[in-house]
């Protein structure tokens with residue numbers, strides 16, 4: 264009797280399943296999973312995005328901020344940022360599925376250091392470039408000082424706009440007392456020269472990029488790329504080896520994309536001081552000077 268009931272129940276269950284199938288077959292002739300038009304791409308593209316982000320770390324305090332069912336992720340070379348140049352990458356995921364969201368943009372980055380007596384911002388790219396055709400955006404920020412900063416991020420996700428304040432973040436001192444960013448004054452204004460991607464320098468001739476930013480009149484506003492045009496001679500020396508230099512260096516010159524590019528020849532591993540001679544468009548000295556000028560960056564390779 265019991266078995267009979269179970270068989271009956273099983274038969275009823277099959278009946279429901281089959282009738283459900285046939286009903287849905289009538290309504291949806293081909294079984295395609297419904298596309299989520301929020302998300303960017305196919306599984307293959309998701310895998311490519313993972314490759315782009317592989318090797319990067321989520322930035323402590325900035326990553327995983329939530330906006331109405333979306334999660335903003337912020338990536339960099341390391342979980343904490345350093346004084347000087349840092350590449351930063353942004354992506355937005357649907358919190359539920361982890362799929363990357365297509366229709367989003369980062370619209371502003373507003374770094375601020377509150378030192379009690381004063382508050383100040385720092386040089387930023389002020390540009391958010393998409394990586395390949397994927398919804399991942401790259402920018403850079405160059406904190407001037409180690410310590411606690413806030414880094415509010417303004418966004419648009421579909422029709423949602425706003426600013427995520429994040430937690431205070433700790434900016435680390437540059438390793439080995441290196442100097443990746445240097446200020447100079449000209450015409451009563453303060454400029455900053457930021458060497459891009461200093462950790463990627465190698466022995467031999469490096470094509471280097473740098474940025475010149477101008478301190479904002481309101482120091483709490485981000486320091487944007489300067490509109491002034493400079494030409495910057497570089498003179499690398501090894502201070503621990505009698506300040507010997509290297510041949511075949513080329514000055515930093517302004518490019519169409521707003522960066523300065525030049526060639527830096529590092530003939531050996533070790534500590535290098537990159538002495539700078541900043542000139543205006545007419546070749547007049549703005550800051551630093553020839554050869555062993557007291558305006559220099561320091562890098563260790």
Ligand SMILES: [Cu+2]
Nearest residue numbers: 376378383408
């Ligand atoms: Cu400060």
